[in-house]
Amino acid sequence: MRRARGAVDAAAVTLAAVEIPTVWSLIGPVELVLYAGTALLLLARRHLPVPVLVLTLPAAVTGLLLAPMIAMCQVAYGTDRRAVTGVCSGLLFAVALVPWRPAEAEVWSYEDGLLGVISSALLALGPTAVGALSRTRKELTSRIEELTHSRERERELLARSAVAEERARLAREMHDVVAHNVSLIAVQAGALRSTTGEDAARQTAATIGELSRGTLHELRTLVGVLRSGSAPGPVAAGEPAPEGPGLAELPGLLRAGGDHVRYEGAAAGRRWPAPVERAAYRIVQEAVTNARKHAAGAGVTVALRDGGAPPAVPAGGTLVVEVRNGPGGAVAPDGERPLPSSGFGLVGLRERAEQLGGRLEAGPTDDGGFVVRAALPARTTAQGR
Template sequence: MMRWASLVVPTALAVADALLVNGVTPGLELNVSLVAAAALLLRRRLPLTAFLATLPGILIGYIWFAPMIALYTVAARRPDRRLLAVSALLLAAAHFVPWPVSDFEPTAYRENTLNLIDASVTSVAPIGLGLLVRTRGELAARIEDLTRSRRHADELLAHKVLSTERARLAREMHDVVAHQVSLISLQAGAVQISAQDAEARECARTIRELSVRTLDELRHMVGVLRAAGGDLEELTPQPCLADLPRLIELSALDVDYEADYGDGVFEDLGQSEAVERAVFRIVQEALTNVRKHAPGARVRVRVGEEGDRTGARELRVEVRNGAPDATAAAPGLPGGGHGLIGLRERAQLLGGTLEARPLPDNGFVVHARLPCIRPAPQEA
């Protein structure tokens, strides 16, 4: 409806202009004026042709609406500078030169000057309006493209956040669930060995098998979740340094625990939460690995505050175990290989380091250094 209205309304105005200027008596002036008005119906498909068809109307019939509307369409649809310059000159000439041409009086300076100014305004105004409308349309299209791009960027960001959350869940799943399930398997194995009742031993064996199967499925799930995204920042932590004695007590291992740090070891609360949680996860993962790979081994856990070469304070964590006890039954728990990798990444995010290596006596040590202050951002 709007498309037809934009064609019919300008044509109707041009027809009205032709009738008002030239009257209703048939003649050359009225005929060329009506042809100019009818040419506006083609201005969208053939803007230049329609404009040229309106020039006799302004030259002979002295109409304004049809040629100005046609020139506006040329500027809006074909903004070539040379084409617009030629079109403006043609319209100005058709407006300035009288019909018949023999009536032109070169010595009428005042009248010719006024006609030239009028012709210039008549030719320049439609071009300016057409370019303005075209520029506005281009800006609107550009804004729409930017909006679409921003919406797409927001969707990508949402997917990235989702992937990051999956990676965090994988980290938490491995740290928490694997630790607890391995404890269940270990306790079930102890019940299976020490229980006198055959039914109780069978139940303990079933629990242990289910625990091992759960850890195996958890390993595959962790791999899928970790592949879905990176780890940008840690979630708000829950465990802290004060929870380490309870963790060691529940581990059912022979552990010597040493703590050597003061209450003011951290310089800001945010760094305290992140580092304390990282320390808890390091000790938790190390004890889980001892149960998996070194059953019956003695373990030494040390958490202490020390200074580095520059004098800055840092928290050092060391979990060292000896050789496994040959008489102790291995629990046979599956491992996905993600624990120490994740802990090393977590330590690096906090500005620290983590090393894990075997010892000459068939033992193993996990050593981490974590700064007690938040690391300053590095300049690019």
């Protein structure tokens, strides 16, 4: 911006100075200094438009009009008061008439007078109109930009409103459908536990009831998040977030998974930021569920360890979560339908890791099993919860 203004100022001074050679043979040293000073005055026209115009008018008396015209254009462009612009334009018109005055021995005809008036009017009104049009164009551009920003804000508000309505609809559906079915599961599990006489069936019913109650609790939390209208986005490791399960709840989750799940929680004793623990819990939950669906009866090993501090996270440490299962060997009972799968489980886990600045890798192992490994960095400023 400064370079552009400097170039325009240099062009204005040069244009005004170009007129000096046209009267070179008719002026003396005093007039030359006056004209040169008049051209240099244009450098101050942005800050003092009216004084600069007044100081350039003496040059207009001698017939040099480019400098006053440039100053008049700046007055019309930079002054928002029409009265000031009109007075300055009238002054320039009056001064521009001076060179047209007839000499004492000269007979001045009506045509000469009319030509002088028209020429002076054009010299005064021309730069005034150019400056006013430039000012109007600037104002219109500013208004168009404001309208564009207003429309963008309106679109953003409409999008947020649509998101809020969709969140509310999802919250209602989840509460009315999922919560109802899960509540029935919990009731049926309680009834089974009360009526059966087999210890294994009672234990299974107790596990189902515990899982149902935990699911209802998490569902209520999720419905509350949807109702609150919090915008989704990247989450910093130390940023406060809604309450949710963490590493302390992992043993209970894995116990419900059966005896074939082995837990190695070497890093569970350390206090990690709440978003990191929540992401680790969800990764383990999804990976163990996938292992039960796709490799029934296979042994599952869940390992948590501190991966150290990478260069991007000095002294913060990295929680490494690894869930590994062997090849599936059990066959589903006859008539039992396979559990439904959305196909977005690993995608969601990868997004969770990336929101924390980490990464997640998943793929088959050499023995025919599957491994999910995630590295979740913790920030130095968020060592506690």
